[in-house]
Amino acid sequence: xxxxxxxxxxxxxxxxxxxxxxxxxxxxxxxxxxxxxxxxxxxxxxxxxxxxxxxxxxxxxxxxxxxxxxxxxxxxxxxxxxxxxxxxxxxxxxxxxxxxxxxxxxxxxxxxxxxxxxxxxxxxxxxxxxxxxxxxxxxxxxxxxxxxxxxxxxxxxxxxxxxxxxxxxxxxxxxxxxxxxxxxxxxxxxxxxxxxxxxxxxxxxxxxxxxxxxxxxxxxxxxxxxxxxxxxxxxxxxxxxxxxxxx
Numbered sequence: 576x577x578x579x580x581x582x583x584x585x586x587x588x589x590x591x592x593x594x595x596x597x598x599x600x601x602x603x604x605x606x607x608x609x610x611x612x613x614x615x616x617x618x619x620x621x622x623x624x625x626x627x628x629x630x631x632x633x634x635x636x637x638x639x640x641x642x643x644x645x646x647x648x649x650x651x652x653x654x655x656x657x658x659x660x661x662x663x664x665x666x667x668x669x670x671x672x673x674x675x676x677x678x679x680x681x682x683x684x685x686x687x688x689x690x691x692x693x694x695x696x697x698x699x700x701x702x703x704x705x706x707x708x709x710x711x712x713x714x715x716x717x718x719x720x721x722x723x724x725x726x727x728x729x730x731x732x733x734x735x736x737x738x739x740x741x742x743x744x745x746x747x748x749x750x751x752x753x754x755x756x757x758x759x760x761x762x763x764x765x766x767x768x769x770x771x772x773x774x775x776x777x778x779x780x781x782x783x784x785x786x787x788x789x790x791x792x793x794x795x796x797x798x799x800x801x802x803x804x805x806x807x808x809x810x811x812x813x814x815x816x817x818x819x820x821x822x
Contacts, residue, residue, distance in 0.1 A: 600793065601793070607654050628641040654783070676744070679786070688735065690727060696725070699710070703748050721747055724744040730812065733811040738817075763779070800821055
């Protein structure tokens with residue numbers, strides 16, 4: 576297995592800089608900055624996909640359009656490891672990995688309170704309201720509902736918060752945020768699903784820590800690792816605890 580921890584390199588123009596975790600002719604793995612949309616949305620703000628295309632175009636002096644395939648997504652306020660495909664073949668094969676569950680995603684998050692058990696599996700049916708861009712838990716069998724599954728492990732608790740490792744088994748919109756709020760543990764800083772306990776302006780404490788997958792060409796197992804900066808509330812726990820959690 577080839578591990579690629581945070582800090583492998585930097586790339587970008589004056590307007591944007593990206594920490595590169597892995598790059599070859601087929602793939603580009605980066606640390607997504609927080610508060611940047613992955614793709615163009617209604618706000619019209621600069622999006623990550625467009626910025627990466629421009630970055631590759633400049634770094635390699637490529638004429639014409641640059642291909643950049645989106646394989647998985649992170650919510651706008653969420654940061655951490657992401658992988659993009661630089662060819663259509665790589666994009667197709669990575670999408671197959673997602674469908675066959677050989678694409679692994681581990682997150683770290685800080686929540687209010689403490690889950691009822693030290694570890695567990697949450698299984699819910701989620702329904703998205705496209706107009707309000709919100710998701711809610713509904714009864715199984717509800718038209719339009721999609722099954723959402725995640726495993727969580729409590730790594731530690733301090734000052735009324737808990738640090739969790741999340742193994743995401745399905746990739747539903749806002750899944751981690753909604754499912755944890757559903758057990759009474761809204762994410763720190765989540766204004767959408769935890770407004771009652773969070774203050775406006777707080778940064779959501781959700782981070783894509785590990786992305787693992789078979790390389791679309793060589794089949795070598797690739798693992799991208801990124802950890803959040805040691806700012807509040809992440810700094811309530813020693814960094815070595817986070818490092819152990821994702822290995």
